[in-house]
Amino acid sequence: MSVRIYKEVHFDASHRLLNYDGKCARLHGHRWRTEVWLEGNVDAGTQILIDYNCIKKLVECYDHQVILNARDPMVECLSQFQDVVTTDGDPTSELLTVEIADMIDSACRSMGLDCRVTKVRVWESEGCYSEVER
Template sequence: MSTRIYKEVYFDASHRLLHYDGKCARLHGHRWRTEVWLEGTVDPRTQILIDYNCIKKLVEIYDHQVILNADDPMVGCLSEFQDVVVTEGDPTSELLCVLIADQIDEACRMMGLDCRITTVRVWEGATCYAEVSR
């Protein structure tokens, strides 16, 4: 029998879009809302698919971070003062969906859990989100 769970996690982070012509090319921040759906087989002993706190910890690696394209010249400048999360490509909500889904799927594999991401939705604000489904 397959079970599906849902977890919502918020994080605050800044980013900028290097290859964008508009306001988002400037460094700015968001209160990001992340929704995660997983599906699989619960552990027969614990009756848990995956600990909700595990999902939270995996998403919160972005909390209070600056997220930039690896090619962004700001990476070198900011790295002198703080850690910078770098991405292969502009750190859009679309890309963050894929990164978060990949990180959670990998963690499930590493823990030997029979569960996988079905959907990740990343809200960049109250009115817009990106979603990846598997």
């Protein structure tokens, strides 16, 4: 049976945009809201597409983290004191949207689940989000 599910996950994280001329070039934080839609065939035994908690745990890898462009000189400094999540490019909501979709799709394949991400929306703040639809 093919179904579509939705999960919303919140995380708190800071970031800065290395290649941006404006106030977002400074380290600052957000209460990020992530919305994930998945579609596929439920497991015959459990009647579950994917455990909602699995989605939550995957997205929460960003919770209470500093997210920086891997080329940001701040990475080396902060890494002396705490882990830093790095991205290939500036950690914009657009980039995080694609990364989260790819991460969840990869996890589904690794678990042998017959499902895929159809849409991810990442809210950087109220009224501002990025979305990828597949």
